[in-house]
Amino acid sequence: MAPVLVGSSLKTYFSHARTRTWVEAVAGTARTHPAITGGLAELFVMPQFPSIPAALELGLPSGLRVGAQDLGTEDEGAFTGEVSGRVLAELGCTLVEVGHAERRAMFGETEEVVAAKTTAALRNGLTPVLCVGEPQRGRPAEAVAEVLGQIDSALAPAREQGLEGPVVVAYEPVWAIGAPEPAGADHIRSVAAALRRSVAPDPMLPGRVIYGGSAGPGLWPTIADSVDGMFLGRFAHDPAAVARILDEVLDVADREPR
Ligand SMILES: O=C(CO)COP(=O)(O)O
Numbered sequence: 001m002a003p004v005l006v007g008s009s010l011k012t013y014f015s016h017a018r019t020r021t022w023v024e025a026v027a028g029t030a031r032t033h034p035a036i037t038g039g040l041a042e043l044f045v046m047p048q049f050p051s052i053p054a055a056l057e058l059g060l061p062s063g064l065r066v067g068a069q070d071l072g073t074e075d076e077g078a079f080t081g082e083v084s085g086r087v088l089a090e091l092g093c094t095l096v097e098v099g100h101a102e103r104r105a106m107f108g109e110t111e112e113v114v115a116a117k118t119t120a121a122l123r124n125g126l127t128p129v130l131c132v133g134e135p136q137r138g139r140p141a142e143a144v145a146e147v148l149g150q151i152d153s154a155l156a157p158a159r160e161q162g163l164e165g166p167v168v169v170a171y172e173p174v175w176a177i178g179a180p181e182p183a184g185a186d187h188i189r190s191v192a193a194a195l196r197r198s199v200a201p202d203p204m205l206p207g208r209v210i211y212g213g214s215a216g217p218g219l220w221p222t223i224a225d226s227v228d229g230m231f232l233g234r235f236a237h238d239p240a241a242v243a244r245i246l247d248e249v250l251d252v253a254d255r256e257p258r
Pocket of ligand 1: 009146172178214231
């Protein structure tokens with residue numbers, strides 16, 4: 001069984017100094033926590049672009065993976081202001097977030113753009129953390145239909161080009177992002193289990209499914225049987241929350257080995 005993937009996007013919340021402090025604290029946890037040292041879980045962080053080199057320097061030696069929150073669709077050329085997947089990979093990033101709900105809603109990212117960015121990630125050997133989710137609260141079956149459509153659309157060009165590589169599907173119901181609490185455990189489990197059945201067996205682009213949307217301590221034990229990890233936002237701003245989640249990963253593993 002692959003390790004539980006626990007990661008956080010710092011969005012645009014932290015200063016560079018606070019990012020450094022956060023990464024140092026979480027790297028300390030990564031060095032000592034039995035869930036990490038025992039191979040039950042792996043951690044990643046996605047800071048703002050300018051903080052990536054510092055996060056790599058402070059986090060990588062402790063096994064903390066570092067990714068970016070976005071990338072451009074092109075690898076090089078006259079694309080002022082873009083950040084290419086090629087440079088992210090050159091720096092040492094291994095993951096990159098694609099298609100977060102905030103980028104879709106606030107920065108006009110269409111399904112075509114999300115697909116082009118997913119392709120750019122895979123082309124550069126980066127694991128896309130492909131963010132998908134239904135906009136409105138509804139029944140799990142409706143969410144599954146909607147989200148599978150988003151995943152198929154995002155992966156279509158990569159499939160056509162025969163690209164290979166693991167994919168992380170971040171299931172983030174849009175209505176649960178920035179909310180007081182996550183989606184209900186039954187909803188998450190139903191949707192994630194269906195997504196997993198669909199994406200995990202792909203021979204070229206095997207997918208793991210993690211949950212995001214107001215995730216934090218307390219959630220993992222209620223969804224662990226149906227998801228491969230969690231994508232954290234605000235409720236990981238205190239680095240101690242990451243350690244508490246790893247405690248829960250350990251407890252669940254002791255109770256029901258994966
Ligand atoms: O968008 C998220 C992770 O990508 C979740 O953010 P919040 O947990 O702060 O709602």
